[in-house]
Amino acid sequence: MEPAGAYGARKAGSVAFDPVAFFTHPRTILRLMSWVFSMVVFSCIVNEGYINIGSERLLCVFNNNADACNFGVTVGVACFLGSIFFLILDIYFPSISSVKDRRRAVLLDLVFSGLASFLWFVGFCFLANQWQATSPDELPLSQGSDAARATIAFCFFSVLTWAVLTLSALRRFLTGSNTNLFTWQHLDPPAGSARATPYPIANGATIVTTNPYQAPPFH
Secondary structure, eight states: OOOTTGGGGGGTTSSOOOHHHHHTSHHHHHHHHHHHHHHHHHHHHHHHSEEESSSSOEEETTTTOHHHHHHHHHHHHHHHHHHHHHHHHHHHGGGOOOHHHHHHHHHHHHHHHHHHHHHHHHHHHHHHHHHHTOOGGGSGGGTTHHHHHHHHHHHHHHHHHHHHHHHHHHHHHHTTTTSOSSSSOOSSOOGGGSOOEEEEOTTSOEEEESOTTOOOOOO
16 A cells, blocks of 8 residues: 555645746756757758759758658657646646556656657667768758758757656656655655654653654653
8 A cells, every 4th residue: 555645645736836936947947948959850850851952852851861850850749749748747746636646647757758868869869870971962052951960969958858857757756755756846844844742751841852753762
């Protein structure tokens, strides 16, 4: 049987949403950065990642390999939508009272973040390799070269942000009974809220402690 406070279940709804604290939390900042990086990647490919040389057929700037452009767009759009989904989940997470539902949410975050970081790493290596194999003759007047370099750079940045999110989700999954996993809230009560507990001693005096788990002194 899981403890009542696992993943903050017994604290559900007890703390009001604080927009400032939420949007300044490091995890939220990482999600927003991942969202922006994903948008930059697929936008660069869609807008300038294809060129037209003497025909109506559009060619991918990455060594004329359509798979490279398709991979970048697919991963970028998926992570763009995933970032939005988990930002919304972060906001509503405190209102989830079920321990099992919270555990599933944390596990989903861990799996998605790990998969995203792996796909971005594969995409970075793939696109960098295809760009290196692209000859200058295939890009007249360096068409799409800036977009290609920006795509590769932001793929690398995405690897870093999603890797950190993966480690954060793993830590929260392993220590779910101690911290509120998705938001700015902390489950441990503040020090000032502890109740003072007096303990009598032999000479009639008392000892006052604010630790509710401290045992009375030996006589």
